[in-house]
Amino acid sequence: MIMCGVDMELLERFILAAGRAGAHVVRTLDRTALVDYIARHAEGPILLPNFAVGQRLRLAEALRESGCIVLTEHFRAGAAQASAGITGANFALADTGTVVLDSTDEALRLASTLPRRHFVILDPHKILADGLAAVGPLRVLHRRQSPDFVAFITGPSRTADIERVLTIGVHGPAELHILLLEGISDDPLES
Amino acid sequence: MSRQRSRDYRARIDAALSATRQQGALHRFGDAYLEARQKALEDLDFEALREGIAELKDEVGRHRQQYLDQFIELAEKAGAQVVRAADAEAANDYIVQLARRRGAKLAVKSKSMASEEIGLNQALRTAGVEALETDLGEWIVQLAGQRPSHMVMPAIHMFRDEVAALFGQVTGQAEPADIEHLVAVARQQLRDKFLQADMGISGANLAVAETGALALVTNEGNARLVATLPPVHVVLVGIDKLVPTLEDAMRVLQLLPRSATAQALTSYVSWIRGPVPQEGPAKELHIVLLDNGRSALAEDSDCKDALRCLRCGACANVCPVYQTIGGHVFGHTYVGAIGVVLTAFLDGLEPAAELVKACIGCRACVAICPAKIDLEEIILQLRRRISDQEGLGFGKSLVFRRVLRNRRLFHALLRSAAHLQKPITDSRGSIRHLPLHFSSLTEWRTLPAIADKPLRDLMPAIDDQLSAPRLRVALFAGCATDFVHPQIGLSMVSVLNRCKIAVTMPRGQSCCGIPALYSGDRQTAVELARQNVRELLADDPDAVVTTCPTCTAALRQHFVALLQDDAQYAESARRLAAITYDAAAFIAEQLPDLPAAAHRGTVTYHDSCHLKRGCGVWKEPRQLLDKAGWDLREMDRADRCCGFGGSYSFASHPEISREITKDKVNSILRSGAEAVAVDCPGCLIMLRGALEKRGLPQRVAHTLELISEALEDAGEDTI
Numbered sequence: 070m071i072m073c074g075v076d077m078e079l080l081e082r083f084i085l086a087a088g089r090a091g092a093h094v095v096r097t098l099d100r101t102a103l104v105d106y107i108a109r110h111a112e113g114p115i116l117l118p119n120f121a122v123g124q125r126l127r128l129a130e131a132l133r134e135s136g137c138i139v140l141t142e143h144f145r146a147g148a149a150q151a152s153a154g155i156t157g158a159n160f161a162l163a164d165t166g167t168v169v170l171d172s173t174d175e176a177l178r179l180a181s182t183l184p185r186r187h188f189v190i191l192d193p194h195k196i197l198a199d200g201l202a203a204v205g206p207l208r209v210l211h212r213r214q215s216p217d218f219v220a221f222i223t224g225p226s227r228t229a230d231i232e233r234v235l236t237i238g239v240h241g242p243a244e245l246h247i248l249l250l251e252g253i254s255d256d257p258l259e260s
Numbered sequence: 261m262s263r264q265r266s267r268d269y270r271a272r273i274d275a276a277l278s279a280t281r282q283q284g285a286l287h288r289f290g291d292a293y294l295e296a297r298q299k300a301l302e303d304l305d306f307e308a309l310r311e312g313i314a315e316l317k318d319e320v321g322r323h324r325q326q327y328l329d330q331f332i333e334l335a336e337k338a339g340a341q342v343v344r345a346a347d348a349e350a351a352n353d354y355i356v357q358l359a360r361r362r363g364a365k366l367a368v369k370s371k372s373m374a375s376e377e378i379g380l381n382q383a384l385r386t387a388g389v390e391a392l393e394t395d396l397g398e399w400i401v402q403l404a405g406q407r408p409s410h411m412v413m414p415a416i417h418m419f420r421d422e423v424a425a426l427f428g429q430v431t432g433q434a435e436p437a438d439i440e441h442l443v444a445v446a447r448q449q450l451r452d453k454f455l456q457a458d459m460g461i462s463g464a465n466l467a468v469a470e471t472g473a474l475a476l477v478t479n480e481g482n483a484r485l486v487a488t489l490p491p492v493h494v495v496l497v498g499i500d501k502l503v504p505t506l507e508d509a510m511r512v513l514q515l516l517p518r519s520a521t522a523q524a525l526t527s528y529v530s531w532i533r534g535p536v537p538q539e540g541p542a543k544e545l546h547i548v549l550l551d552n553g554r555s556a557l558a559e560d561s562d563c564k565d566a567l568r569c570l571r572c573g574a575c576a577n578v579c580p581v582y583q584t585i586g587g588h589v590f591g592h593t594y595v596g597a598i599g600v601v602l603t604a605f606l607d608g609l610e611p612a613a614e615l616v617k618a619c620i621g622c623r624a625c626v627a628i629c630p631a632k633i634d635l636e637e638i639i640l641q642l643r644r645r646i647s648d649q650e651g652l653g654f655g656k657s658l659v660f661r662r663v664l665r666n667r668r669l670f671h672a673l674l675r676s677a678a679h680l681q682k683p684i685t686d687s688r689g690s691i692r693h694l695p696l697h698f699s700s701l702t703e704w705r706t707l708p709a710i711a712d713k714p715l716r717d718l719m720p721a722i723d724d725q726l727s728a729p730r731l732r733v734a735l736f737a738g739c740a741t742d743f744v745h746p747q748i749g750l751s752m753v754s755v756l757n758r759c760k761i762a763v764t765m766p767r768g769q770s771c772c773g774i775p776a777l778y779s780g781d782r783q784t785a786v787e788l789a790r791q792n793v794r795e796l797l798a799d800d801p802d803a804v805v806t807t808c809p810t811c812t813a814a815l816r817q818h819f820v821a822l823l824q825d826d827a828q829y830a831e832s833a834r835r836l837a838a839i840t841y842d843a844a845a846f847i848a849e850q851l852p853d854l855p856a857a858a859h860r861g862t863v864t865y866h867d868s869c870h871l872k873r874g875c876g877v878w879k880e881p882r883q884l885l886d887k888a889g890w891d892l893r894e895m896d897r898a899d900r901c902c903g904f905g906g907s908y909s910f911a912s913h914p915e916i917s918r919e920i921t922k923d924k925v926n927s928i929l930r931s932g933a934e935a936v937a938v939d940c941p942g943c944l945i946m947l948r949g950a951l952e953k954r955g956l957p958q959r960v961a962h963t964l965e966l967i968s969e970a971l972e973d974a975g976e977d978t979i
Binding site for chain 1: 285289292337338339340394395396397400413414415416418419420423439440442443446447450451454455471473479480481482484485487488489506507510511513514521523524525526527528529530531532533534535536537538539545
């Protein structure tokens with residue numbers, strides 16, 4: 070895959086904003102480092118849906134080799150035991166530190182909503198400036214398939230409903246790990 | 261009926277005023293919110309962005325049918341079932357019937373103010389369906405059997421110990437009042453419910469006409485579960501949530517979270533187009549487009565801007581009345597300023613009547629609204645409609661129609677009051693105690709006495725002022741300067757004379773009419789506007805200068821609007837508006853640099869609501885004070901209302917004013933300044949009265965008085 074260089078300015082902004090929103094942003098050097106990070110932080114069974122980058126990295130195999138328990142189907146039944154979910158990202162927004170995930174496939178939605186930890190694999194080539202820059206690819210996603218469900222995810226699940234005290238992880242993931250890995254995808258239509 | 265209603269409302273205000281823990285929480289929230297919001301907006305041009313939102317929302321308002329049709333067509337094409345509900349009953353019927361058809365026993369809900377508006381939970385319960393709120397705040401409020409007291413933070417009026425007690429009833433064991441633990445309890449208790457539910461019900465923040473998609477803007481992640489886990493998803497969305505394009509949706513997303521919770525973006529924004537496939541039975545997506553009074557609002561030319569509302573809650577966050585009495589009293593389904601307006605249109609004028617009067621008119625909400633809605637103006641309009649319907653009440657009616665419209669009578673009564681009050685007035689010209697049933701008015705502040713001689717009797721003749729003035733301005737004093745604090749007017753003459761400007765005070769001027777207008781008596785306001793336009797322009801002055809920002813707003817804005825259809829006066833009203841200035845802004849422009857002034861002491865500046873937010877003047881008085889040798893010590897929230905609000909603090913809601921004034925006095929004391937400068941005689945009356953009654957030494961003065969003293973001490977005749 071031939072790609073031009075990563076826009077470092079956008080990348081820095083993204084890392085700053087995502088961090089501010091409470092996400093852990095990790096720059097991983099290669100597949101081994103990425104798998105190692107997930108294996109060290111998953112703390113239990115992992116929901117691994119089918120997505121392009123996951124396939125390309127042969128994640129299921131690599132994670133199992135690292136000793137992880139990996140579920141690839143029947144997520145509704147498996148969610149209660151699962152400790153983490155892994156997805157890719159179609160693209161990301163620098164100004165808010167947001168990852169955008171076409172989660173029309175139910176497995177992607179369950180993996181990113183039910184477990185306590187959500188690992189998102191993002192190629193830094195896919196970072197856009199802001200919401201207005203996202204309109205183009207969002208429009209294409211909408212046109213490509215119908216019906217569809219696109220999620221903007223910014224940091225972990227949070228609430229301040231009791232005495233305005235910020236508390237993390239009410240109904241969705243309490244941890245959002247964004248794993249940056251260069252050279253795996255530059256296509257905003259795949260995750 | 262309205263009298264009983266007023267009594268009931270007053271009782272609810274009293275109860276809210278004794279809930280001091282809530283007041284403390286809402287104040288801390290308001291302060292923290294402002295700081296965080298400012299940070300969230302620091303790189304953005306808020307004025308330009310909100311102008312954009314106003315435009316796109318107005319575009320939808322103008323072509324409502326077209327965008328609705330487009331949205332419905334595309335949402336249906338994506339597989340959603342769309343229904344238009346004219347009112348609450350139609351929406352409830354559809355959802356209840358659907359629940360019946362699907363044999364639903366349990367519906368999980370994410371937060372939807374529209375569902376609160378139509379009483380959906382009750383309708384479902386009656387049909388044997390349990391509607392379970394899953395947003396943490398909504399769940400707390402549901403367990404407590406209450407309604408949300410804020411649109412974004414429904415349980416902001418409650419505390420961790422109360423939540424622990426409620427959750428203990430659910431779990432059957434004592435739950436510690438630890439917030440992290442309580443949040444974990446909610447996660448654990450509600451997780452299985454999501455998986456068991458037969459139906460998910462949510463609202464939506466945006467309905468995008470271009471794509472037929474709905475956007476849900478949330479933080480907790482419950483809306484994603486509500487949309488994903490049950491086989492049926494019902495979205496109840498007001499037709500005001502329509503936006504034309506995805507670009508427009510992104511514009512809303514730039515300001516909505518920043519205005520609501522001071523976040524750059526919420527944790528989740530879900531774009532849902534049609535029923536996405538799932539394991540098990542085929543997914544259904546039902547979209548209920550709710551009108552329920554919205555079309556009527558769109559057709560109402562005076563109030564239609566309220567349909568721009570994004571439901572961010574900012575107007576409540578900054579509202580001194582909300583902070584004092586909370587959303588259960590200053591609101592209905594929706595709370596704060598927008599709540600007042602929506603109540604009138606969605607529930608009717610009767611339930612809105614007391615709320616409309618409870619607004620103090622400080623315009624804090626207008627300044628913060630991300631959709632640029634002039635909430636104060638709409639509330640005034642509603643006040644007029646209610647007084648048209650219910651009458652002004654005998655007292656007000658007598659004062660406005662018989663007295664205020666007749667200048668000679670009004671001024672004669674003020675003069676005789678100056679004589680009659682002598683036995684209760686102290687040496688400083690303040691009334692410290694009033695007898696009998698008026699005593700509550702002086703419990704917490706002194707009241708200024710009517711001056712012995714009004715300004716109109718004290719004005720130096722123009723020939724005695726200057727030999728060769730370079731400009732000739734007419735002073736519009738307003739009642740408070742004329743009859744209560746004439747020294748403000750004399751200070752102005754002295755300062756302007758030193759700028760080689762002569763000042764006249766046209767004798768036929770009368771009350772600006774704002775008290776009548778704000779009480780809903782438009783006709784009296786029109787007659788006063790005519791009198792004042794005629795008198796002020798009679799000698800063709802170079803400028804008209806006022807010492808009261810409320811009067812400035814009257815001359816610059818209200819007269820023009822009141823007289824726009826008056827063939828004889830419309831043009832003159834526009835001319836008057838064009839040459840009217842607030843004193844501070846006018847003098848800042850006319851007064852050249854002073855020689856280095858002697859240090860006069862420390863002063864803190866209080867921004868009058870109508871000067872800062874009504875006239876956009878706030879830098880100028882500070883510059884003048886600095887020039888005059890005063891060392892400025894900013895107080896916190898300098899532009900928060902002082903609690904005066906005209907007749908609000910005397911007649912309609914003195915008990916709320918008292919609390920708002922207390923906040924302001926505390927800010928003044930924390931500033932450590934020796935003096936307080938204000939540019940509004942109303943603020944002057946309020947703050948001097950409150951400080952005097954507490955025996956505090958800080959001096960409260962009009963900026964003009966401080967400038968005039970400094971110039972006199974500098975000793976130069978002219979500059």
